[in-house]
Amino acid sequence: MNILYLADPNSIHDLKWIRFFAQQKDINCFLIARSIHVRDASDLTQKLQRDQITYLGSIDDFSIINFIKTLSTANKIYRLQIANHIDHFHMLYAEPNALWTLLRWSKNARYTITTRGTDILKTIPDFFNKNSVFSSLITKLYKKAFFKASQLTSTSTRQVVSVNDLFGDELKVALIRTGVDIEYLQNYTSPNSLVIKDMKREKFIFFPRSMRPIYNHEFTIRALSKLPTAILDEYTMLFVNRDSKDQDYVKYIEQEISQTPRLRARFLTSISQEEMFALYQHAALAIMNPLSDGSPVTAMEAMYLQTPLILGPLEYDKDLFGLVDQINEWDEAELADTIEKMISNGRDQSKLDQLKNTVEEHANWGKEMSKLLDLYTNETD
CATH class of the missing domain: 3.40.50.2000 (Glycogen Phosphorylase B;)
Incomplete structure (x- = not known):
């Protein structure tokens, strides 16, 4: 199984999720990061290699205003999925990462969105509370993005409730907490x-x-x-x-x-x-x-x-x-x-x-x- 994560390489909690799978037999883990989260790509590559995670570079955020660039980035994600035979593309934070499900071009990779707290409890709901054409468009895009995902997970019950309140009860969301490494x-x-x-x-x-x-x-x-x-x-x-x-x-x-x-x-x-x-x-x-x-x-x-x-x-x-x-x-x-x-x-x-x-x-x-x-x-x- 090959899993590509869109995650923050500076986040202890993101890496905690990925390391579990990187340690499993017959699972290969890859990571791409938002450009704002990358300072030194060379150093990051070495750091992730120590955890048996392959770094595939950074991407710019999904943008409606600069949609030509967004299409180019979507093509980059698609090419990385094809080149590395990706089975699962997992976005570890919904805002703005979830929007990439709107440009889901790979027929083989399944897309998973994980909400982590502020994304689904504050940032995305804020768009629903603003009375503007732009915010109305964003809310429609997020709703479509969540429905296009293969799987949704949240790290708290309150987040599950928020997803259903915003997008509808028909969405099934699995409760999976980051948790504590008790053995360690x-x-x-x-x-x-x-x-x-x-x-x-x-x-x-x-x-x-x-x-x-x-x-x-x-x-x-x-x-x-x-x-x-x-x-x-x-x-x-x-x-x-x-x-x-x-x-x-x-x-x-x-x-x-x-x-x-x-x-x-x-x-x-x-x-x-x-x-x-x-x-x-x-x-x-x-x-x-x-x-x-x-x-x-x-x-x-x-x-x-x-x-x-x-x-x-x-x-x-x-x-x-x-x-x-x-x-x-x-x-x-x-x-x-x-x-x-x-x-x-x-x-x-x-x-x-x-x-x-x-x-x-x-x-x-x-x-x-x-x-x-x-x-x-x-x-x-």
Whole structure:
């Protein structure tokens, strides 16, 4: 079986999906990327080769305005499918990737669309909410694109509902979560890096989401400003992704922090997956308040590693996140109160054990990817 993925090679979660299949006998994995996701093609080729993934280059996004270029790109995708005998073309994010199903020229390759969260919960629905000729056209194209796909998958129940609300109940969508690599976490060794050594000596609250506006760190900082002085003096606030591509946002967050009295914060640049896991295990608390979310793997990892966790007031899958502490409104005072209570009450080990068991039952990466393998094997148009 030969599978071509349209994916973000910088995404840990995209590569997590692809690696599972690259490790399987008799499956060959290929990747093309959106041009905006590629900095150094040579370096990317070598990186993917180490994971037994063949990089086939980058493509420009589907464009209505420059449709001649879009046709040229569709021809490039078709030629790559023919040259590499592709059986499945899998688009790991629906916006704008799903639109390539409209120019599905290969008779042999089946097309799969996977929604991941913001694409189907915010970006695509936004087109439905705008009253313009262009938006009306886009909504019609997305509906046609979803119906032309051989298979649809989503990473949360809420996304499945959104697909059906937007495009119709007749569309069948499989729930396949990215999940947590439980076998790896059971056997991984905490790194002895300088970052981990430093943070072991501190009490800290961890904010593991990237430095992008959608992750809403400014809301969290405003809530932190309302914490009692004793907590601000005792705990460092640890943020990651200081080297984000969105440096304007990084500077904005740094400014917000600098203007918050007594708040001690530390920014980390890129850290390894192993360092991230170790930070979860040493954190007093992890907090995530994105404006839009699917089934966040960062939250699942925190749950499995038994880190006390607070999520924002979004609609998460109850079977997976129902026991997680969650604020009810976008209320900074409520978040501050929740942080204070969780710090004051200490670890609830019984609850943390339940959360770990929930991840094992509902978000085991190996089991979820096996479900996708079954779809590849049994997929029919």
